Amino acid sequence: MKQCFVLLFLIIGLAVAAQGDSLILLRPERVFDGEQMHTGWVVLVEGNRISAAGPMSFKLPANTRIVNLPGATLLPGFIEGHSHLLLHPYNEVSWNDQVLRESRAERTARAVNHARATLEAGFTTVRDLGSEGAGYDDVGLKQAIEKGVIAGPRMIVATRAIVAKGSYGPNLHNADIEVPQGAAEVSGLESMAAEVRTQIGKGADLIKLYADYRWGRDGQSAPTFSVEEIALASAIAGASGRQTVAHAHTVEGMRRAILGGVRTIEHGDEGNAEIFKLMKEKGVALCATLAAGDALLKYGGWKKGVDPEPARIAAKRKSFQAALASGVAIVMGGDVGVYTHGTNAREMELMVDYGMKPLDVLRSATSVNADVFGYADRIGRIRKGLLADLVAVEDDPAADIRNCRKVLLVVKDGKIVR
Numbered sequence: 001m002k003q004c005f006v007l008l009f010l011i012i013g014l015a016v017a018a019q020g021d022s023l024i025l026l027r028p029e030r031v032f033d034g035e036q037m038h039t040g041w042v043v044l045v046e047g048n049r050i051s052a053a054g055p056m057s058f059k060l061p062a063n064t065r066i067v068n069l070p071g072a073t074l075l076p077g078f079i080e081g082h083s084h085l086l087l088h089p090y091n092e093v094s095w096n097d098q099v100l101r102e103s104r105a106e107r108t109a110r111a112v113n114h115a116r117a118t119l120e121a122g123f124t125t126v127r128d129l130g131s132e133g134a135g136y137d138d139v140g141l142k143q144a145i146e147k148g149v150i151a152g153p154r155m156i157v158a159t160r161a162i163v164a165k166g167s168y169g170p171n172l173h174n175a176d177i178e179v180p181q182g183a184a185e186v187s188g189l190e191s192m193a194a195e196v197r198t199q200i201g202k203g204a205d206l207i208k209l210y211a212d213y214r215w216g217r218d219g220q221s222a223p224t225f226s227v228e229e230i231a232l233a234s235a236i237a238g239a240s241g242r243q244t245v246a247h248a249h250t251v252e253g254m255r256r257a258i259l260g261g262v263r264t265i266e267h268g269d270e271g272n273a274e275i276f277k278l279m280k281e282k283g284v285a286l287c288a289t290l291a292a293g294d295a296l297l298k299y300g301g302w303k304k305g306v307d308p309e310p311a312r313i314a315a316k317r318k319s320f321q322a323a324l325a326s327g328v329a330i331v332m333g334g335d336v337g338v339y340t341h342g343t344n345a346r347e348m349e350l351m352v353d354y355g356m357k358p359l360d361v362l363r364s365a366t367s368v369n370a371d372v373f374g375y376a377d378r379i380g381r382i383r384k385g386l387l388a389d390l391v392a393v394e395d396d397p398a399a400d401i402r403n404c405r406k407v408l409l410v411v412k413d414g415k416i417v418r
Contacts, residue, residue: 032366
């Protein structure tokens, strides 16, 4: 019976999508508005905006099309906080070989498929944190989506990202060979300032910095930028209304990034109670990317549920629980691209597995992400006047977060796209 309902929704969706000027009334079993779960609510979409949300206490215009979603939950479109649409899973092709051996044309062709898979999974917005050797192709991909050339989510793009000279990769460990890098290299304050301004000019919506990386003497992670260098990047970006975010695994890398004014810490594997306290004091959020580490260890042979939990996973679990206990804001983002696009909800499932309440995970993937990223005036909630980016899933994801994978309906910009 449920399959029949899904087929019916798809047929109705095609009819509605063909008439973009129609009003759409969505009638689910329950509505998660980005903050709380409600029953007895309906949502009215007019054009590309939400024109009403709440109990059915208003008169419908005669031309309204009604889409019934029995048993389903309607939510704001999910927001992916850490994506790389120009990468694909590392068990298919290593990161090095993607950067060095795959043509930009191939990588863009793959990204088109990745964008569609992401949207159809209910993720109507992505924060794409670095093209990883593909130049400014994320800007072009974003523009193609906005023009309707291809289907995909709204994109918040970081373009090339910024690394300290000599710290990143690919690295062939042959000093005679210069190879293309996966990010823009800088050295010193003047170089940092020039690169930030260049990336803004090329279309970056935010600036991503690598506050540490595996360039220590024995390959261990170590800080790359000074507080002053990060603060300069943050000041230039902030003056233009943009945020800086930082890749940081180590406590010292995190500390420098926090004091340098970044908005989010990406990964934060070695975070502890003291550093999370500092993050909370400074209003810095954590994007833990649990799914990336989980995927990498599986690629290395770990049989989850059969083999003992690796030390790296145990440490990450402990760190994430310390972040939860500290009350620091946690955004949802999995570093998708390391694993398969369209399976973004994998991060949400792991957040629950690591100790977060399902309702809080739903908030992270919607309103919290919108607030932290600076887009709360457009997306992240089901509220009158906001953009009509919506997803309907089977049953109640607050009872079982795995229901987020059971997508019935996706609406982006007022149009039914799945």
